[in-house]
Amino acid sequence: MIPLINHSMKTVRGIRVGVRLLSCPATHRLSGVGLLFHSPVAPHTLELTSLTRCTPYTLHPGLFPRGSVCNYTTEMDSARYEQVSDETLDSLSEMLEELIESDASLSDSDVLFSSGVLTLQLGASGTYVINKQVPNKQIWFSSPHSGPKRFDFQDQTWIYKHTGETLHGVLEEELSQIFHTQIDLSACLYARTASQ
Amino acid sequence: MPLLNTTTRNVAVVPVKHYHEKVIDHYENPRNVGSLDKNDTTVGTGLVGAPACGDVMKLQVRVDAEGKIIDAKFKTFGCGSAIASSSLATEWVKGKTMDEALKIKNVDIAKELKLPPVKLHCSMLAEDAIKAALSDYRIKQSSKDNIKKND
Numbered sequence A: 001m002i003p004l005i006n007h008s009m010k011t012v013r014g015i016r017v018g019v020r021l022l023s024c025p026a027t028h029r030l031s032g033v034g035l036l037f038h039s040p041v042a043p044h045t046l047e048l049t050s051l052t053r054c055t056p057y058t059l060h061p062g063l064f065p066r067g068s069v070c071n072y073t074t075e076m077d078s079a080r081y082e083q084v085s086d087e088t089l090d091s092l093s094e095m096l097e098e099l100i101e102s103d104a105s106l107s108d109s110d111v112l113f114s115s116g117v118l119t120l121q122l123g124a125s126g127t128y129v130i131n132k133q134v135p136n137k138q139i140w141f142s143s144p145h146s147g148p149k150r151f152d153f154q155d156q157t158w159i160y161k162h163t164g165e166t167l168h169g170v171l172e173e174e175l176s177q178i179f180h181t182q183i184d185l186s187a188c189l190y191a192r193t194a195s196q
Numbered sequence B: 001m002p003l004l005n006t007t008t009r010n011v012a013v014v015p016v017k018h019y020h021e022k023v024i025d026h027y028e029n030p031r032n033v034g035s036l037d038k039n040d041t042t043v044g045t046g047l048v049g050a051p052a053c054g055d056v057m058k059l060q061v062r063v064d065a066e067g068k069i070i071d072a073k074f075k076t077f078g079c080g081s082a083i084a085s086s087s088l089a090t091e092w093v094k095g096k097t098m099d100e101a102l103k104i105k106n107v108d109i110a111k112e113l114k115l116p117p118v119k120l121h122c123s124m125l126a127e128d129a130i131k132a133a134l135s136d137y138r139i140k141q142s143s144k145d146n147i148k149k150n151d
Helices: A078-102 A167-179 B002-011 B021-028 B080-093 B098-102 B106-113 B117-142 B144-150
Strands: A010-012 A017-022 A035-038 A045-049 A057-059 A069-074 A109-114 A117-122 A127-133 A138-143 A147-154 A157-160 B043-050 B055-063 B069-077
Touching (some): A078 A117, A078 A127, A078 A138, A078 A147, A078 A167, A138 A167, A147 B106, A147 B117, A157 A167, B021 B106, B055 B117, B069 B080, B080 B106, B098 B117, B106 B117, B117 B144
Antiparallel strands (some): A010 A057, A017 A045, A035 A045, A117 A127, A127 A138, A138 A147, A147 A157, B043 B055, B055 B069
């Protein structure tokens, strides 16, 4: 969640832009830009569609009151999602397999990857499940230590919007503790933001 | 003979075999199913999830003047774990103050229901639903006038 006021002007390129407002009265509307409607499933979510004719599109923060909190999401197309998520999980599972093979101290550990679900079993340290969530173009992550997180593809990597953490960053941190050594996953595909 | 076959099929519980008994209990006897009046200013409504992913959870709370949650209802469209998580969440928030309710974490729900790794997301959805309901209640309280205009 990013306070909108910190973004003086944000240009969003994409097929679809969702503007999510939290702690903001549902009476506020963007007008004259695309079509804005109140999401039927989330009352405080405003969705902006029909942007095909107005990309790149500029959000004017002045339309929202000071202190509003919002999230921008740019949705990628399905083919790109499939490709990126498959490559991400493929690359990650290869790396995790190497990691497990290199550490003989871990018994009962295994990496399984099939139909978009990557399962990392680490014996007594628990089981990680990392899977594709196609309907919302996310990667879902379930950790025996930190619980579940949902990652969106942003800035060339997978980001958990609540905290700004990256998928690979979270894994590196937790696996480093489990393996008692610094784990580096930066060689994996889409492990870092474009700016890193 | 055909009758007998039908009976046998109904008795089989294959789809729920792998759920923990606590999940099955909440699934078969869900607590606090229903709705509260979403326009009531003492009611907070949280609606989370996305129909596209198969899980939508609505959780509502009624808060008294002292900030205590005196009633909670839920309606969930989703898997057994999602239903059990929201059912348990309504049970837990009842009688708590708003601050206490916000301390309920997904791990507590997951532990209580013995959810497997892949189902932890359901408990997170329930935590999100509690937060959303309380946030909705707070917004209503802080902007009662806006809400009136809205309706």
